[in-house]
Amino acid sequence: MSEVRVAVVMGVSGSGKTTLARALSDAWEATFLDADDFHSDEARALMAAGKPLTDEMRQPWAARIAADLQRRVADGARVSLAFSGLRRLHRDVLRGTGLPLRFLFLHGEAALIGQRMRARSGHYMPVALLDSQFATLEEPAAEDDVVVLPVDLPPDAQLHLALQALAAPL
Secondary structure (H helix, E strand, C coil): CCCCCEEEEECCCCCCHHHHHHHHHHHCCCEEEEHHHHCCHHHHHHHHCCCCCCHHHHHHHHHHHHHHHHHHHHCCCCEEEECCCCCHHHHHHHHCCCCCEEEEEEECCHHHHHHHHHHCCCCCCCHHHHHHHHHHCCCCCCCCCEEEEECCCCHHHHHHHHHHHHHCCC
8 A cells, every 4th residue: 555645635715725735734744735826827817806717727727736746746745735626527637647645625614614714815716706616516425535624623633633544544
């Protein structure tokens, strides 16, 4: 059995992906990546204007992330990736790399996540798109490489559970 090399922290905007992925990068000694950094300027502008992206718009984004993950793991790195992963299609692009990865799905209620989004500043994703994020989300209930973490846990408890999940055999 191989060890996990890529931790994919997934969930809707505002679920805490970046917070957990950053904490993991320190505790798990991994490179932190934010999938938002792989969006094109056009995609960012659309989302900032309150327009959700289509699957077709997200496909090249997922492919850029997959290629970067392959390169980094080939160079010996572990990676902690904050990635919405709303659609199985896009999760499957990452799975298609053949890399040993595990998804950590931050799951929670829209009301709590919306409250968090309203409290943060400087993010391009408006709270108005949260409903479309939940509508787009294909929950990974039957996907064996996904561990569900509640969004309402304290960050240290989430990190503890995430580290346990990453230590478990693939």
